[in-house]
Amino acid sequence: MPSVRQFVLTVLVLGAVAAAGAAAVVWGGLYDVAATTQHPALVFRTVATALDTSIERHAAGITTPDLSNADLVRQGLPLYRSNCAACHGEPGIAAQPIARGMTPVPPPIVSPARDRPPNELFWIVKHGIKMTGMPAWDLKLTDDQIWSLVAFVSRLPDISPAAYKAALKAPDPAQAFLEYVNDPSRQVAIIEAASASLDASAPSAAPKTASGPDTPGENQASAAAKAVWVAALPPLHTEPPEIAPCEDSMVGCEPNTLPADFGDADRGKLALHVYGCMSCHQIAGVVGRKVRVGPPLGDMSRRGLIAGILPNTPSNLVAWIRAPQSAKPSTAMPDTGVEDKTARDMVAYLYARAR
Amino acid sequence: MSARTIMFGMLVLAAPLAPLAARTQQATDAARVSEHGKDLLAQYGCGACHVIPGVDRAVGRVGPSLATIGHGVYIAGSLPNTPDLLAAWIRTPQTIQPRSGMPNLGVSEPDARAMVAYFYALTGE
Incomplete structure (x- = not known):
């Protein structure tokens, strides 16, 4: 029968091992603090939960x-x-x-x-x-x-x-x-107007859109990408697309394939982290919160349309990532000045991870 | 004790339950509307383009999965996610966003409202 002494000894030994492990992490520099590496998912979730509960507790007394x-x-x-x-x-x-x-x-x-x-x-x-x-x-x-x-x-x-x-x-x-928040119907009208202005200017009058009134916060880097992107806009939908049951339609059923050497998926994963894409999207393999600002990006190779408007091809997705505001002025997704190579790498990762 | 006395006694005892019964009735109505919305989503063939949990054959991948649409900040990446605007979007997506791949399917206002009720009842994840 294990004695009290044995029990105490076991606790002490386990405690010493845990303390040694913690000491190795703290004084041995084992934890990678680089912002280019993600937290392990467990660490992220633990810290995020502690943060949420702390905020909740400390804010509880505020009226x-x-x-x-x-x-x-x-x-x-x-x-x-x-x-x-x-x-x-x-x-x-x-x-x-x-x-x-x-x-x-x-x-x-x-x-x-x-x-x-x-x-x-x-x-x-x-x-x-x-x-x-x-x-x-x-x-x-x-x-x-x-x-x-x-x-x-x-x-x-x-x-x-x-x-x-x-x-x-x-x-x-x-x-x-x-006035807008108090009358949502006016917001619908604004989106209609934004779409109409794009439709009127694309694709032939592309430069006009590219040099149109500045959006506050818009950066220079995206302006160049924008001009290229606007000129390459695909023809507009004039007819509603054919809707066929998934079994009979290839659109969105079979995964899109990526041309060989399209991009570097590992670098793309890093880019999605460094550009903070996971602050709006849930992305498999990129550690972040369960956010719902944009759609989850888990099924990108199988998705039929990008942003509901563009056929999902690797090159369209690159163009979208680089200058979403030009393709769809009403979108919540901002232009972030992603370079072409980086966008290709992101697409390589998103397509590879899509299941 | 007469039968009338017993009946009266039961009514008095049951009186506090009246609000509960009303709430239950409301919940049942809401569930019925949401269930109707689910049937409508199947009838309109929304599943050809969207994954919709609980709807038969709703495995399309042309548009996004609608599993968590009730929790999203934006509809179609463009509109605040309110019941009014979601119903408006379901009814006339191509009027709001002419380039949208989502067609105007002639959904009536009550039908769109029922679909919205189903989406908001989905727990997601």
């Missing part, structure tokens, strides 16, 4: 004031654009390049806006989050200013990227923003 006040939203828009947009982006507008290689990647703002209650958003902005890029705004912004940010951010999922960009160009952006 949310009435955020429906239009003036709060009005004050929040310029505050957001000057202090937050650089890292968290805006609907249809990418974060600055500095944010895209961060680990953890700053979430696209609509994600926490939808998933977290206002008291948690307030707490995060006020206190920041250790060991992430999120700074504390306490002492730099007043509580009232932070609440106005929260009021504005909470409404961001209610506006389409096209309407958001239209609002920014209006004489009074905050007022236009409020």
Whole structure:
């Protein structure tokens, strides 16, 4: 019969082994802190869960004031654009390049806006989050200013990227923003108009689109890619596509095959991580949160259409990744200035992983 | 104790259950609408282009899987995900986005609403 002494001894030995292991990781430099390598999925999930529960616990005592006040939203828009947009982006507008290689990647703002209650958003902005890029705004912004940010951010999922960009160009952006979120039917009209302007200009008048009114936040790098891409737009659908049951149709049933040497899948996987693609998409093999901003990218080789508008071929997917805003001005997917080779590598990975 | 007294007693005892019964009725109605939506998704052949859990033969891969559409931030990558806009999109995708591969199938407003109810009832994952 095992004695108490044996039990205590076993516990001590196991404890010593665990401590030695931990010491090896800490003092031996075993954990790879490079932002080019992903956390192991288990580590990521553990840390993310600890982060979520901590935020929930610490924000529990905060009482949310009435955020429906239009003036709060009005004050929040310029505050957001000057202090937050650089890292968290805006609907249809990418974060600055500095944010895209961060680990953890700053979430696209609509994600926490939808998933977290206002008291948690307030707490995060006020206190920041250790060991992430999120700074504390306490002492730099007043509580009232932070609440106005929260009021504005909470409404961001209610506006389409096209309407958001239209609002920014209006004489009074905050007022236009409020009008769009309060009347969703106007957002449909904006998308129709955006599509119509593209249809009118493509493909022959492509340069006009490429040099059209600047989208706020648009970068130079994508302008060149844009011109190439717009010129290469495929003919528009004039008829609804034939819809046939999957068994009888090859479209979207059989996996697309990739030409040999199309791209380097391993480099593509790194690129998807470094460009922060997993901040909006769930991607098999790329560690991230269960986000739902864009569709999961797990079945890309079998997908019939890209973004609902383009036949899914490797070259179309490359073009889409490089300049989505030119192909579909209403899309939430921002231009991120991905180079041609990098986009090809991403496609190689997405097609290889697709099951 | 007369039969009437017993009946009265039972009614008094059951009174607190009335709101519960109403809620159950509401839940049943919602389930019925969502179930109707599922049938409609099959009838309109949505599964030719989309994977839709619970709908027979809905294994198409032309468009995205709709398993988690209820949890998404955007519809068609372009519109805020609200019941109104999702119904509008289902009814007239090519009016909203002329280049969309998704056709206008002449879905009526109530039919679109029932489909939306089914999508939002899907738990995803």
